[in-house]
Amino acid sequence: MACTSQSAEGYIRSARRHLVGELKNLTVILENLYQRGVLCDEEVSKIQAEKDDYDKTRKILDSVTNKGEKACYEFLKIIDMTRKRTLVRHPLHPGTKTFDLHHWISCFSxxxxxxxxxxxxxxxxxxxxxxxxxxxxxxxxxxxxxxxxxxxxxxxxxxxxxxxxxxxxxxxxxxxxxxxxWSGPLPRLLWEIFLINEEQMDFVRLLSLDGNLHLLVDGEKKLFESAVEVMQRMHTKVNVCLYWDKETPACHSQCESLLKALPFISSLSFRGPVSWRQEKYHGTLEREQERLFMDLCLKAAIQYKEKNKHILKWLLLLFPVKTDIDNIFLDLFEHC
Structure with missing residues (x-):
């Protein structure tokens, strides 16, 4: 449930079956409705005469909704202010979906x-x-x-x-x-939250925000493994944006996961920290891209000998490097 601009009357009607039986301390609600002029003495007396709390709750809800939007709005304000005393709170159990009235009232605008x-x-x-x-x-x-x-x-x-x-x-x-x-580290941070979360989250909706899956190049292994699983479940190839938050002189630790993801990647884009925009860091992002490219080529040559050329062709399509497959092996020798 999202924060809503729904009418107060509609909001109450949509949750009626949950409110009946789960409102408590009805005397607190009745007293507030009376003090705010929503209910008169006679109406309060009739509600109090009902045989049990279920019937009293139904009578309160009927009286409020029949009086229209203003009365419904006052009722919601009362529930919001007295929620600790008037709303039942159920214990949360993993894997179960329970309608939470505390959450419900917090989402009314x-x-x-x-x-x-x-x-x-x-x-x-x-x-x-x-x-x-x-x-x-x-x-x-x-x-x-x-x-x-x-x-x-x-x-x-x-x-x-x-x-x-x-x-x-x-x-x-x-x-x-x-x-x-939608700038800076926010897209990457959202994907990190999503990828480390054990619950089944809506990755399709997250992709729809800007069309990219965002990853930190030197991120945790679990993040890359989860990202590969997400890409494998997609019906189409995925655009991936890779981030650097620092220079990485050592061989990239997540090359294996990136190589596994290649068949599912449509395009690669690359971003560095804001500091790399300074003159003294000119060319740093391009050098990091090339280093990552060569690390991936080396890993492919060692681990995927039979498929090596096929993988290299994929990498050449994805990376903005100025070389070709005939020169890569010489570059690899120099890289090592």
Whole structure:
């Protein structure tokens, strides 16, 4: 469920079957509805006269929805403010999908919060949200997604370095990426979160954001192995963007995984850190590309002797190197 702009009445009706039987401390809800002028003395008395909490809840929901949008909105505000006392919270079990009313109420967009959130983004955060190093469950993800969607003037810079996000939390964030700066390390970080997550996440939707699978060249072996599995499950070849965060003088450790992925790669693109744009780093990205290319050729020559020429042709199509297959073996000798 994503943060929503659905009407209050529609929001309540869509969750009615979950609300019946799972609202608690009904006296708290009734007292607040009375204090806000939603229900009168007579209506409260009739609800309290019902034989059990199931019937009382049904009566509350009927009374509120019959009164229209304003009454429904007040009801949701009450539930939001009293959720710890009025909403049942079920224990979460891996592999099970339970409708969580706490999550449900956190995803309703209360209109008076919109201007506050937009001002907070501009005045306090300077359009920068830093979530680095934290474990983010679905509730904060929903809040982050909602706040980001309020930024209409400027795209948000989102830092997800070393963040752990569940599948459900990632689904919340997907809804706000149109308002996020799709630049810097963010695409790579999202793919890292996805690839190390043991849950089955929607890689097709992640690919749709910019059409690329993003990987750090010297990333963990598990990331490359997971990336190969993802590419093998795709019906079409995948565009891959490789990142360097530093110079890599040693032989690249993930050459074997990259070679396994070759049949599933449509194109390769390459990016380095922002510092490589400085004059003193001129040509560094090109040198790293060539070094990676030669490392892959060497690995192919050693490990795939019979298929070596076929693999070299693939590499020549994917890498922007100025050589041909006849000269590669001489280059390999010099590379070693």
């Amino acid at each position: 209360f209109k008076e919060d919109t201007e506050t959130n937009a001002n907070y983004l501009q005045d306090k955060l300077d359009y920068h949200l830093d979530l680095s190093g934290v474990s983010v469950d679905p509730y904060p993800c929903c809040a982050v997604a909602y706040v980001v969607t309020q930024s209409e003037k400027k795209k948000i810079c989102l830092n997800l370095e070393d963040v752990v996000i569940s599948e459900q939390g990632m689904r919340q964030l997907f809804e706000c990426f149109k308002n996020v700066q």
